[in-house]
Amino acid sequence: MSMDERRIAARFAGFDQDGNGYIDREDFYVAAKALLAEFGVTARSGRGQSLFAGAEAFWQGMAGIADVDGDQRVTREEFVTGAVKRLRDNPDRFAEIARPFLRGALAVAGAEASGIDADTARRVLGVLGVEPDVARAAAGALDADGAGRISEDAAVRAFARYFTVPE
Ligand SMILES: [Ca+2]
Ligand SMILES: [Ca+2]
Numbered sequence: 001m002s003m004d005e006r007r008i009a010a011r012f013a014g015f016d017q018d019g020n021g022y023i024d025r026e027d028f029y030v031a032a033k034a035l036l037a038e039f040g041v042t043a044r045s046g047r048g049q050s051l052f053a054g055a056e057a058f059w060q061g062m063a064g065i066a067d068v069d070g071d072q073r074v075t076r077e078e079f080v081t082g083a084v085k086r087l088r089d090n091p092d093r094f095a096e097i098a099r100p101f102l103r104g105a106l107a108v109a110g111a112e113a114s115g116i117d118a119d120t121a122r123r124v125l126g127v128l129g130v131e132p133d134v135a136r137a138a139a140g141a142l143d144a145d146g147a148g149r150i151s152e153d154a155a156v157r158a159f160a161r162y163f164t165v166p167e
Contacts, residue, residue, distance in 0.1 A: 012079050014129035015062075023062065023074040028055040028101070031128055038127045041108045051108050054101030061097025095156050102156045115149040118142065125159075 015023045017030040032055040033043070041047050066074045066082035074083065087094040105128075109120050116124075118139040125135035142150040142158055 012076050025059045028059040034127050035105050035108050039108050047107045051104035054104035058101040099156050115151040121150050
């Protein structure tokens with residue numbers, strides 16, 4: 001596999017949280033549940049409900065972009081030909097469909113108005129399936145001024161970049 005193919009395969013695996021070979025609604029709920037478990041937040045809480053609403057919106061956005069045959073599953077082929085290309089052409093679109101979920105994830109992780117600390121951002125990325133080295137580097141890079149806080153906007157943009165732009 002080329003570097004690009006390896007990277008895309010890793011991105012696909014990140015979305016395919018339950019590892020059954022395709023991305024569907026369940027994967028987004030698995031990710032939401034993993035975040036709740038990691039940070040000890042209940043599904044019934046306001047933050048839990050917001051996260052699930054964000055997961056649903058993220059799935060609907062992903063399906064709208066990549067589920068070409070409309071069977072409610074995004075296969076690896078659909079992901080490579082549909083999602084990766086279209087999201088690379090338009091990373092803002094990805095940030096848009098991912099934002100409610102990411103905002104929910106950061107709230108579950110305890111983000112405040114001032115943002116989130118780098119270590120917590122690293123934990124969020126890890127729960128979402130980002131490789132540990134990449135998560136550590138990404139969280140460190142986001143805290144560019146070294147003040148130890150990452151804004152929600154910066155976190156959302158970084159996440160969109162991670163999934164759409166070859167490093
Ligand atoms: Ca899956
Ligand atoms: Ca499909």
